[in-house]
Amino acid sequence: RRRTGISSLKNGYTSVFGYYLEVTKANLSLVPQDYIRKQTLANTERFITQELKTFEEKILTAEEKIIRLEEALFKEVREKLLLHGDRLKEIAAALAALDVYASFAETAVLHNFCRPQLDGEYTLEIKDGRHPVIENRIKSGAFVPNDTFLNGDTDQIILLTGPNMAGKSTYLRQVALIAILAQVGSFVPAASAKVGVLDRIFTRIGAGDNLAGGESTFMVEMHETAHILHQFTPRSLIILDEVGRGTSTYDGISIARAAVEYLARRRPGEKKGPKVLFATHYFELTDLPETFAGVKNCNVAVKEWQGNVVFMHKIVQGAADRSYGIHVAQLAGLPKAIIGRAQEILRELEQKAPATAIENKSGQLDFLAFPSPQILIQLENVDINSLTPLEALQLLAEWKTKLAKDKTGTNT
Template sequence: MIRQYLEIKKQYPDAVLFFRLGDFYEMFFEDAHLASRELEITLTGRDGGAGERVPMCGVPYHAAEGYIAKLIDKGHRVAICEQVEDPSAAKGIVRREVTRVITPGTVMESQLLEDKNNNYLVCVAPVLEGFGLAVADISTGTFMIASFSGVKARLALTEELARLRPAEVIVPRSQREVLAEDMRLIGMPVVSGFREDAFSPVLAGQALEAQFGPSFRDQCGISDLDYLTPAAGALLIYLKETQKRELSHLNRFQFYQPGRFMVLDAATRRNLELTRSIADGSRRNTLLHVLDHTVTAMGGRLMKNWIERPLLDSDEIEARLEAVAELAEEVFLRHDLREGLKNIYDLERLSGRISFGTANARDLVALKKSLAQLPQIKSLLEQADASLLRATGNAVDLLDDARTLLESAIEDDPPLSLRDGGIIKTGFDPEVDRLRFAGRDGKSLLAGLEERERARSGIKSLKVGYNRVFGYYIEVTKSHLPLVPEDYQRRQTLANAERFITPELKEYEDMILGAEERLVQLEYHLFNEIREKISAMSSRIQTTAGAVAGTDVLLSLGETAVMDNYTRPVINNEGKITIRDGRHPVLENVLGPGQFVPNDTVMDDLDSRLFLITGPNMAGKSTYMRQVALIVLMAQIGSFVPASFAGTCLVDRIFTRVGAADDLSGGQSTFMVEMNECRAIVTGATKRSLIIMDEVGRGTSTYDGISIARALVEYIHRRVGAKTLFSTHYHELTDLDNLPGIVNYNVAVDERGEDIVFLRKVVPGKADRSYGIHVARLAGLPGEIIRRSAEVLESLESVKEPARQVAAAAEPAESLAPEEHPVLQEVRRLDVLRMTPLEAINKLCQLQNELKESGVRIRNQEQEVRNQD
């Protein structure tokens, strides 16, 4: 048995092997030590011969899921090795095989999954001058592919992975160390190297054709799949090799370009706290927490997806807004839809488990109950006025055939285990009914036969009995043997009696003996047949699940609009953002109704493109800037917004530089992190972007900070042209309002002697004080420190010359000397003598592409200037 274990373990060296022995999964040798440590279970041993003891530990097979969950959560892989033949029929060692390898990205068990989060497995393939990306969630049947090319391909890929937050990333084995570093920077937990040949266009293409059919290229909608085939095909090969079964529920794929949606980098998602709180990483006090009133798990997952991928198409946005408006206005429609959705289970994951072959009878009952709600939901949606609601209703497949089958076949309250019987309804299958009747009523049948035989033979002492050797029999004492009927067949002779059997008793014996065992086997067989029939409908179930999830999200947005008094935003093509009485959706939710002080915002491409915001600490500058970004983002996901009026143009990206944080593991100081984020903003933003920058330059000396902050403002104004909210305590920057499009705003305060009251109102004009000492007093610093601070401040403020020198150092933006091209800067930094020939060629190719791209950008900017002239 140990030899068998070692042979199987050799095939799965990087997985913890759960080796089935009777009612336990056992682990041996190094796996036993690892499992004992990670699962906190007792390490034992057995005699392995030659005076050695084999380390071992085990877990009960019926409780294995919880232990597997712990190992997966710690980043391990688990290979499930089952007995694949009946031990009673086996000759020698029972044959065992690995039936599935569970990895962080291939989890199907509900205990290991979060209801409202996807469990993504992604595959990254470096191709040509970019990357191919394939994304799967096998628990829901999701399969998506995307490509990234050009000089910013790696950055775009990293941003998309940060959004997806996959549980596992698959890369070519030779690229694992290179790509693992990128994954580490965005917190990826598991990066798995996979065999190189799986990424070859031939093998990968064959895998795609086998899964999606020979016309998969046409389904994709694009002709050039060079970027996509290696990643998508390798992902399918990986899934089939680890899951050991057909993946019929992965029956369609979606090709998506991240550029179809607003791009949000990791810093922006973190700073705006869209789906994860900075404080503890939970949903609490996030935009998702405010908007998510979904009642289905699949609706919750889709809501998160919508928030992380705002739309860039105004028609799509308007369609969502129209649907949300109707749901907000029609209280009865909202109520009836919500009641129906409450009784719908997770159709996506139910379909996944059914197709995967792991669904039990209770899963089918959950599906049956869910399908029963569809007629009402479909009818309500089809009668709606909003075109998106009607289209969603049309997409709902009632699945009458599936519902009819399940209602006639599956018991309403079946046991959890498929091996306990009691799954199939009476009346569905005649043989099940016969066996069930035999098992339940066998004694009454035998009693009736005994009475009939006594009457027929005239032997009053005749009795029906049973023993394990001879089975059922009719016993007659020797004194009554002359009365025995001719059709009795002798079975056994005793000292004082004879035992017989009749054709009828033989029939009862065959029916009764093993009836329960045969019944369980038959019910299990029928259940598998039913599950296969439902599995064949997985594509229809997934389509309906998507429609139900979309309904749930729109309903949730309508519910939020009513509860929180939101208004419908107006999308314009005029490059304007106009917000009246805007509120921060999360903070307002925390403070409660009427406690948040609203503010107005008016930005355009000409007169008020860049706001310089000054004012005290704790006065609300950061809150104000974030609420503008959140209102714009909410409008582009199709949500109503917290304002009395909101008109906004479409923005292609939102950038934020907020707060202070270091990256110790990456060797970056707080200021270095800040500068990296600033670099990402000024190199990635366009004229259509929205930029939020809070207190840039705080991590270095005062003069360095002022200089960098001023240069950033000038660069954004002159080169980028994006709408920008820039808060600062450097009041020396406020003279930049002499540049067209830059305006000063400050957060008002009411001074009352030595005390100040924060009014939370953003008003035109500049502040000349930051009131830092007042905030220090509020924080409770000792009076001696406060007094000394005031003295030092008074002394410093009496010396104005350094500040004037900093301000004077800034020339008008138009006369700034041209900066050295970034490619030249990069060339100066190269250590050519330490580069391999291949590295040098790759670097040269990258620099060449950057020059080409910058040339196109300059020509476009020149054309814009000519157009304006």
């Protein structure tokens, strides 16, 4: 502007021809001779100069020069760091471990975790165990803690019955989480915990298919169950949730019962069995403690009040007395007409139950109870050819006594 005396001289940039100088029509007479006309507009004309093009080249090539310089500096820094690579790895590992321990400590203080006792025994004993995630997603103090005791021998398998929504799956998961947290060095969400070292934790929880692999929900369930039954050891913890539910009632009960029996039996050379939590809706399995001393019945407590069901979320001894399936459907919001009709159908089914199906104490139809599950097992295993007449009579007498007891219990 000082050189030309054009006070309105402007500069600009376009992607077509780069930087330019813009002069109004009124000031064209003041344009120097070294200005090169580049574009004419309605009220202005645009010019370039050799000096401006040189400046433009510097600007446009600056980015490329910056990238090259950055790469050179980065390479230099990298080469210097390589000289101290081992020390840097040690520092990174130490910081990572410190981060984990600090997180463990903070979580333990904030959520009232306890220090678990780890040893080489086979016992898993938890007092007032809690689910570390769920208890922090509900109202403070609302979570109901539960105890767990498994030792792979006299208390090897917990057969857990109870309705949906009562808290069975939460209980199964919290036991597994407490065991994992204890073995990775963390405090655990419980009043106290004693954990014998576990080599593996197997779980069969939830339902899902594998359409791409051509596997149904039941096939996926069976594959996972088979993997567990082939791989467990006496130091394993096994979590099984409703095994056999993906097929017909008879098949499901048979598979579930056979799986529990397999887990309850000792393999050659083993004095202990795996610790097992087995949740099921099959009340026909609740007589297994009569055959296997290490199997214990537990259920999730439920109370009925004014026609409604109240889930107590507390694990107690003994088998569940009812399934409460229709009550759960009502809580889920099914139309009243459907709930009413379902209750009618249930009463009809209970009244028209076939003579070969005896009703057990829980009010559920025991499809395997003719004449008795234990009698069926004994009958299947007995070698008739090796029995003497006296032994056969004694066996028949035992069966008759058993049937009489079952009948008395049913009528009660």
